[in-house]
Every structure is written in structure tokens, then in C-alpha cells.
Amino acid sequence: MPLxxxxxxxxxxxxxxxWLALRVARGRFRTxxxxxxxxxxxxxxxxxxxxxxxxxxxxxxILVGAIELAGGSPTWLRAAAIAFVAARxxxxxxxxxxxxxxxxxxxxxxxxxxxxALAGWAVALVL
Numbered sequence: 001m002p003l004x005x006x007x008x009x010x011x012x013x014x015x016x017x018x019w020l021a022l023r024v025a026r027g028r029f030r031t032x033x034x035x036x037x038x039x040x041x042x043x044x045x046x047x048x049x050x051x052x053x054x055x056x057x058x059x060x061x062i063l064v065g066a067i068e069l070a071g072g073s074p075t076w077l078r079a080a081a082i083a084f085v086a087a088r089x090x091x092x093x094x095x096x097x098x099x100x101x102x103x104x105x106x107x108x109x110x111x112x113x114x115x116x117a118l119a120g121w122a123v124a125l126v127l
Contacts, residue, residue: 005074006065009081013057016085020050020092042096052125053097060084063118070125080114087111 027043028034037044064077093105 001069003065003068005077005081006061006068008078009064009085010061012081016088017050017053018058019052020046022048023092026108029099045095049062049095052091053088056115057084060111060115060118063115063122067118067121067125070122072121072125076121080118083110087114091121 010115023046024043027037027040027046027099031040033043034041036045040049049057062080064081068074085089087107089107090103091111094101094104094107
């Protein structure tokens with residue numbers, strides 16, 4: 001059974017993950033720190049933006065896929081997936097700016113909102 005929303009979302013997350021990884025690689029070459037962050041705040045921020053994405057994306061992706069399989073609305077799933085990707089981009093860009101800033105804070109808030117909404121939706125489908 002094809003899962004068009006999940007497949008599109010997974011592709012977007014894969015590209016976002018690659019972009020975040022390339023930001024870390026660029027920082028590593030710039031600082032010559034092949035392990036750790038070498039004490040460089042920009043490299044640490046890039047690493048955390050990448051790590052933070054990989055901490056949240058699997059849960060959101062699993063929920064999107066499971067809800068799609070259970071017959072959830074493709075329109076609302078697409079909206080949640082777009083909101084999550086936009087939130088993670090905002091967070092990553094915000095991590096490169098002095099804290100606190102709206103990109104980072106908004107990205108975190110939107111990520112949590114999407115995660116809570118999807119978790120609630122999944123539970124509602126079961127009940």
C-alpha cells in the first residue's frame with residue numbers, strides 16, 4: 001500500500017538531514033576538529049541542530065506513517081509534515097544566530113506542537 005504523504009515527508013527529512021550533516025562537515029573542515037567540536041561554538045551549534053533533528057524526526061515520521069496507514073486525513077498529515085520540516089529549518093537557522101532568537105524558539109515550539117498533535121491524533125484513532 002503506497003503511503004504518499006509519508007514517502008514525501010521521508011524524502012524531505014532525508015534532504016534536511018543531509019543539509020544539516022553538510023553544515024557539520026563544513027564546520028569540521030573549517031576548524032580541523034574531526035572529533036567533537038574543538039571548542040568552536042558554531043560547530044557545536046551545527047552539531048546540536050543536526051542531533052536535535054535526528055532525535056525528533058523518527059518519532060514524527062513514525063506517527064505520520066502510522067496515522068496515514070490508519071486512514072488519517074492526508075491534508076492534515078501534509079500540514080503537520082510541512083510544519084515539522086519548516087520548524088526544523090527555523091531551529092537550525094536559529095542555532096546559528098545568537099540566543100535567544102525567534103527562529104530557534106519558534107522551531108522548538110512548533111516541533112513540540114506537531115509532536116503532541118500527532119501523538120494525540122494517534123491515540124484518538126486507537127480509541
